[in-house]
Amino acid sequence: MSPESSSPVRRRFRLGPELVLLAVIVLEVLYFQSAGRNFGTAANVANILRQSAEIGLLAVVLTPVILTGGIDLSVGSLLGLCAVTFGMLWQDAALPPWLAALAAISVGALGGGLNATLITRLGLPPLIVTLGTFSLFRGLAEALTAGTRAFTGFPASYLTLGNGFWLGVPVQAWIFAAVTLGVWLLVHRTTFGRSFRAIGFAPEGARYAGLPVARHVSLAYILAGAVAGLAAVIFVSRVTEARANAGTGYELAAITAVVLGGTSIFGGRGSVHGTLLGVAAIAILGNGLSRIVSITAYSRELSGILTGALLLLALAAGAGMKAWAERRARKPTS
Amino acid sequence: MSRYSREFTVAAALALLLAALAIFAPHFFALQPLLSRLTAQTPALVAAIGMTLVIISRQIDISIGAQFGLCSVVAGLLAAAQFPLAVAIAGSVAAGAAMGALNGAFVAGLGLPSIVVTLATMVTWNEALRLWQQGRLLNLPPGTQWFGLSQSTGQLVLITFAVALLASAAWAMRNLAAGRRVYAVGSDAEAARLAGLNPRATTFGVFVLMGALVGVAAVLNVVQSPQVQPTSGDGLELKVIAAAVVGGVAVSGGRGSLWGVFPGLLLLANVNPALTHFHVEAYWEKAIQGFVILLAVMADGLRTRRT
Numbered sequence: 001m002s003p004e005s006s007s008p009v010r011r012r013f014r015l016g017p018e019l020v021l022l023a024v025i026v027l028e029v030l031y032f033q034s035a036g037r038n039f040g041t042a043a044n045v046a047n048i049l050r051q052s053a054e055i056g057l058l059a060v061v062l063t064p065v066i067l068t069g070g071i072d073l074s075v076g077s078l079l080g081l082c083a084v085t086f087g088m089l090w091q092d093a094a095l096p097p098w099l100a101a102l103a104a105i106s107v108g109a110l111g112g113g114l115n116a117t118l119i120t121r122l123g124l125p126p127l128i129v130t131l132g133t134f135s136l137f138r139g140l141a142e143a144l145t146a147g148t149r150a151f152t153g154f155p156a157s158y159l160t161l162g163n164g165f166w167l168g169v170p171v172q173a174w175i176f177a178a179v180t181l182g183v184w185l186l187v188h189r190t191t192f193g194r195s196f197r198a199i200g201f202a203p204e205g206a207r208y209a210g211l212p213v214a215r216h217v218s219l220a221y222i223l224a225g226a227v228a229g230l231a232a233v234i235f236v237s238r239v240t241e242a243r244a245n246a247g248t249g250y251e252l253a254a255i256t257a258v259v260l261g262g263t264s265i266f267g268g269r270g271s272v273h274g275t276l277l278g279v280a281a282i283a284i285l286g287n288g289l290s291r292i293v294s295i296t297a298y299s300r301e302l303s304g305i306l307t308g309a310l311l312l313l314a315l316a317a318g319a320g321m322k323a324w325a326e327r328r329a330r331k332p333t334s
Numbered sequence: 335m336s337r338y339s340r341e342f343t344v345a346a347a348l349a350l351l352l353a354a355l356a357i358f359a360p361h362f363f364a365l366q367p368l369l370s371r372l373t374a375q376t377p378a379l380v381a382a383i384g385m386t387l388v389i390i391s392r393q394i395d396i397s398i399g400a401q402f403g404l405c406s407v408v409a410g411l412l413a414a415a416q417f418p419l420a421v422a423i424a425g426s427v428a429a430g431a432a433m434g435a436l437n438g439a440f441v442a443g444l445g446l447p448s449i450v451v452t453l454a455t456m457v458t459w460n461e462a463l464r465l466w467q468q469g470r471l472l473n474l475p476p477g478t479q480w481f482g483l484s485q486s487t488g489q490l491v492l493i494t495f496a497v498a499l500l501a502s503a504a505w506a507m508r509n510l511a512a513g514r515r516v517y518a519v520g521s522d523a524e525a526a527r528l529a530g531l532n533p534r535a536t537t538f539g540v541f542v543l544m545g546a547l548v549g550v551a552a553v554l555n556v557v558q559s560p561q562v563q564p565t566s567g568d569g570l571e572l573k574v575i576a577a578a579v580v581g582g583v584a585v586s587g588g589r590g591s592l593w594g595v596f597p598g599l600l601l602l603a604n605v606n607p608a609l610t611h612f613h614v615e616a617y618w619e620k621a622i623q624g625f626v627i628l629l630a631v632m633a634d635g636l637r638t639r640r641t
Contacts, residue, residue, distance in 0.1 A: 071449065118628065122635045127394065127449055128575075128585045132627035135572060139621025147617045252453055265450045304461030311454040312440065319444040 017262025017318070021277040028284045036291030044287065046170050050162070050238060052283035053172040054079070054231040054247070056276070058254035059261075060180050061227040063275045064187055064220040066258055069200040069267025070119065070126040072221060075228045075254065077137035078111045079247030082232035084141045087151025087242030097158040105229035111137055112225020116218035134251070141244040151242040162238030172234045179227060184272040196220060200267025256311045257282055264318065282307055340582035341594035348597045351604055359611035366486075373489040373558065375603050376496040377402075377551040378573055382595045383503045384544035385574045390507075391520040391540045392587025393441060393448040398548050398574065400459035401433045402567030405552035407463065410472040410562030419481065426556075427549035433459065434545020438538035456571075463564055472562035479560050492554055497596075499550075504592035516540060521588025576602055576623055580630045602626060 032039040058075050065072050086104035089095045095103070111133065118129045164171050187193040195216050199206045207213045228247075236242045261278030263270025285306060289299035355362045362368075381398055388395050409426035413419065433455065440451040480488025507513035515536045518526040523533040556562055581598025583590030605626070606619045 118632070122632060124631050124635045125585050128579065128631050129628070131572070131575065132624050132631065134624070135576070135620050135627060136624025139618065139624050143615070143617045143621050145617075146615065252457055255450070255453065256457070259450060265447050298465055301461040301465035305458050305465070308454045308456075308458030308461065311457075312451070315446050315450060315454070316440070316444055319446050 017314070018271070018274050018277055020317075021261065021274070021281055025277065025281050025284060028281065028288060032284070032288030032291060036288050037293055039288055039291045044291070046165070048283050048287045049170050049173040049176075051287065052279055053170070053176045054235045054238075055250055055253045055257065056176050056279040056283075057179055057227050057231040057234070058224075058250055059257040059275050059279050060176075060183050060272060061224045062254050062258050063261075063263055063270060063272050064183065064193070064196045065126075065224050066255075066263050066265060067187070067196040067200045067267055067270055068217050068220055069203065070217065070220070071130060071255070071265075072112075072115060072126065072224050073130040073251050073255075074111070074115060074133040074137055075224055076247040076250035076252070077134045077141070078108055078225055078228040079232045079235060079250060080141040080244055081111065081137040081144075082108045082229040083236050083242045083246040084144050084151075084244055086233055086236055088144065090154065091151050097155065101230075101233040104233055105226050108229025108232070109222050109226040111228070112222040113218075115225065116221035119221065120214035120218050138244070138248075141246075145244045147244065149244075151236075152240065154237070154240060159237055159240055162234055162236070162240075172238070175230070175234065179230070180272065180276060183223075187272050192216065197268050197270075200264075200269075202268075253282065253307075256307055259311060260314050262314075262318070264322075265315075281310075338591070338593065341591065341597070344581055344594050344601060345597040348601045348604070351601065351608060355604075355608055355611060362607065362611055369486065369489050369493075371603070371607065373492050375599060376492045377555040378570065378577065378603070379496045379596065379599055380499060380547055380551040380554060381570060382574045382577045382599055383500055383592060384547035385571075386578045386581075386583050386590065386592050386595050387503075387507070387516055387540050388448075388544050389520075389575070389578050389583050389585060390587060390590055391516050391537055392523070393537060393540070394575070394585075395434075395437060395448060395452045395541065395544055396571045396575075397433070397437060397452040397456035397459060398544065399567040399570040399572075400456045400463065401430055401545060401548045402552050402555075402570050403463050403564050404433070404459055405430045405549045406556050406562050406566055407467055407472065407564055409549075409553055409556050410474060413474050413478050413556075414472060416475065419478065422478075422556075423550075423553050426552050427546050430545040430547070430549025430552070431542050432545065434542045434548070435538070437545070438541030441541060442534040442537040467564040469564060472564075474556070474560055474562060479557060481557055488557070492557070496554065500592055500596060507592060512539075517588055572623075573602065574599075576627045579627055579634075582630075582634075584634055585631065 029040075038044055058079070062072060062075065082104040085107045086100050089100040089103050090097055093100075115126070115130055115133055118124050119126050161171050166174055185193075187196060195206065195211050198209070198211060199213050199216060203213060231250075232246065235246055239246075257278035258270070258275050259265055259278070260281060261270070261274030261276070263274060282303075286299070286303040289303045289306075290296055292299070295302060381402070385395065385398070405426040408429045409422045412422035412425045417425075437448070437452055437455055440446050441448045481491065483491065507516065515526070515531055518529070518531055519533040519536045526533050526536075552567075555566055577599035578590070578595055579585060579598075580601060581590070581594030581596070583594065602623055605622050606616055609616055609618060609622075
């Protein structure tokens with residue numbers, strides 16, 4: 001944000017949040033291994049991968065959005081709209097699942113495009129735009145299904161996407177890994193991806209440096225929308241039905257994972273691998289708590305409370321560290 | 335462009351909707367249902383006062399739905415334990431103010447973005463509420479509903495109270511130093527600081543007030559029925575933010591007034607009844623609300639661009 005946080009100081013802290021998060025994950029695993037029942041079994045590891053793939057996908061593509069200093073609250077609702085689109089096209093239009101899936105992903109990209117247009121072309125604040133589309137997308141999903149209609153009875157070949165294995169690993173984990181790798185390469189290994197951080201760090205500066213800010217920011221939102229569509233296809237396959245309420249609250253879980261992973265909500269700072277660790281920390285926490293027999297009944301609520309508290313803690317730690325780094329950087333010059 | 339042009343636009347849109355209803359569905363205006371519909375909006379109206387202040391100070395609070403649920407349960411438990419109603423009200427307001435103070439401490443004290451802070455507190459309070467109440471309905475002792483008055487008197491009391499609160503808050507925002515401070519901090523916090531104001535204290539105060547008003551709103555909701563529903567606050571934050579934005583409060587801070595919030599809220603609230611009266615399916619409500627929010631921000635965006 002300010003020029004004082006110069007690069008040497010920032011480089012020294014670059015691995016900070018990731019290392020802390022790695023330690024949290026190790027502690028979680030050690031604890032649940034001893035306190036939980038069947039936590040470390042192969043079946044449960046597959047479970048964790050299954051449960052975290054959709055939120056993980058959203059978190060990974062929200063990372064570029066947040067790096068540019070933006071936010072997208074609509075991805076969970078968009079997931080619901082894409083799920084309904086997918087179900088309708090398959091059942092009412094009798095499209096084969098793969099074609100319906102492509103259509104759902106296109107609807108996601110269109111939704112992301114709507115966000116992108118309003119944000120970059122009209123210069124509206126991302127928070128309120130995506131709050132509006134959060135309501136709009138979910139509302140369209142509800143309107144299309146008259147609030148209650150659910151699509152079920154999908155063919156077994158499609159259901160393996162969410163419930164089957166490939167080479168001993170859940171199918172969706174491969175997709176998640178591929179998307180994560182792609183986004184990681186984009187953000188960390190291309191000049192295009194570097195511009196996300198430049199834009200988040202100083203949007204005006206990036207524009208004066210000749211970066212096509214509007215175009216690059218648009219791409220981040222469109223990518224988020226398209227992957228929300230992909231997550232919808234996986235979600236429907238996993239739970240074997242498509243409803244308007246699919247993915248409710250997923251945007252919050254995904255944003256939590258991103259921020260937990262060390263990406264600054266102000267933009268400009270963060271990483272895709274950090275997000276991946278954030279997703280893992282939350283997924284392991286949720287699953288591990290459900291494996292502890294005495295609290296199984298409350299595990300969902302408990303993991304929600306702990307995730308919220310963890311997020312507040314991570315935010316406070318991040319703010320403290322930023323202030324400290326800025327003070328240190330300022331000292332020699334003043 | 336006159337000062338209140340935006341407020342007039344919203345009021346005109348509301349008048350248009352009501353006129354259409356008067357022509358095509360005159361039974362919409364039967365007195366008792368109208369009174370009931372208006373009463374049902376009083377909690378949102380009171381919460382919208384707080385949200386307007388929050389948005390004018392360039393912040394946002396999406397945890398108020400969760401706060402609302404917790405405050406309702408606090409009020410309900412105190413009333414069910416045979417405490418006088420005044421204690422239940424005080425408990426609800428105090429609980430809300432405490433939760434608001436936590437948000438304020440993170441936002442004003444640590445300089446964190448309010449959207450993420452209130453996202454975290456929203457998740458935390460929602461799950462805490464679910465853990466605590468498990469979705470149970472709470473029965474209230476007789477004499478709590480409508481403060482022990484008759485239904486129509488109780489409704490009139492609630493409506494009068496909420497509108498009076500709105501009017502005095504609107505007056506205070508325009509005429510008291512505290513109100514002007516909120517505008518000053520919202521339009522430029524750094525300039526406000528250099529002018530000798532304390533933006534952190536103002537922001538903190540606004541969040542505490544937001545929480546306290548949610549506590550009041552929760553009471554207004556609790557007394558309307560014989561039971562407390564822990565999920566009664568679900569989606570309140572969106573409804574209230576939408577009302578403020580549609581009412582002309584700029585999300586970039588520092589602009590807008592409480593006068594636009596009343597027609598804004600009524601406009602959004604009447605979408606659903608209007609839909610049923612025009613025989614459109616009610617499932618479109620959320621989509622139309624989202625569309626109205628986008629329309630309102632687009633109008634604001636185009637207007638600021640022109641000036």
